[in-house]
Amino acid sequence: MKKVTVILAHPYFSKSNANAIIVNSLKELENVNLRHIDSIYPNGKIDIEAEQKILSESDMIIFQFPTFWYNVPASLKNWIDNVLAYGFAFGANGDKLKGKEFLVSTTIGGPEAGYSSGNVTIEELFVNLKTLGNFTGMKNLPMVKSYGMAFIPGINEDLEAVQQNAKAQAETLIKLINNSK
Ligand SMILES: Cc1cc2nc3c(=O)[nH]c(=O)nc-3n(C[C@H](O)[C@H](O)[C@H](O)COP(=O)(O)O)c2cc1C
Incomplete structure (x- = not known):
């Protein structure tokens, strides 16, 4: 069975609405290894060998994170570097990721309109991760994302919509995990 590693970056996961729903669904799959890097490495000191071993043994690598300032959270950038x-x-000899499937999944606080109709799209923002996938010889899968995911009392109070979108995002990911290869 295909081995899937989910690298979850979220510095305040205990307060997460969206990412919590997504990863709680994913971790139900027996072939998914969920790694919340902020809790594994609270001081940011990464066990590089351990991470590399896990990646080497994976067939599919998923980055799951909330978009922070049009980018990945700092913990994920630290992990990547x-x-x-x-x-x-x-x-x-740097071919250990070659041929693996690479999937980027993010939750976005702002509405879709902020990332369409002449604005910079999410795919354009994260062209760095697509390039990372290409450069390391991985097979990029289409990005998975949802908008309007920030639950902020007084601004966006529709928690139910956030939860529904998160469930839909999890279902999309599960289909991609089950369908690919
Ligand atoms: C430091 C910080 C920066 C953020 N930057 C953005 C941003 O650039 N664009 C955006 O649409 N949302 C932004 N947001 C909103 C988050 O993307 C949103 O709250 C998150 O995806 C919700 O997921 P969660 O419930 O798992 O925390 C930001 C939030 C924080 C805390």
């Missing part, structure tokens, strides 16, 4: 090292992800 440390784990995807020379000799592992690129450079001499």
Whole structure:
């Protein structure tokens, strides 16, 4: 059975509405290894060898995170910078990610209108991760995302919509996990 590793980056996960619903669904799958990097490495000091071993043994790698300032959370950037090292992800003998499926899944606080009709789209924002996938020889799957996911009392109070969108995002991910390869 295909091995799936989900790298979850969320610095205040205990307060999460959206990502919590998504990963709680994903971790029900027996072939999913969920790794919440902020809780595994609260001080940001990554066990690089351990992470690389897990990635080497995975067939599919998913980055799951809330979009923060049009980017990945700092914990994920730290993880990327440390784990995807020379000799592992690129450079001499750096072919350990080659051929693996790579999926980027994010929740976005703002409405879809802020990322369409002439605005920078989410795919354009995260072209860096697509390039990362290409550069390391992984097979990029289409991004999975949902908008309007910030529950902020007084601003966006529709918690039910956030929860519904999160469930739909989880279902999309589960289909992609089950259908690919
Ligand atoms: C520090 C910070 C930066 C954020 N930046 C953005 C942003 O650039 N664009 C956006 O649409 N939402 C932004 N948001 C909203 C989050 O994306 C949203 O709250 C999150 O996806 C909801 O997921 P959760 O319930 O799992 O926390 C930001 C939130 C925080 C805390």
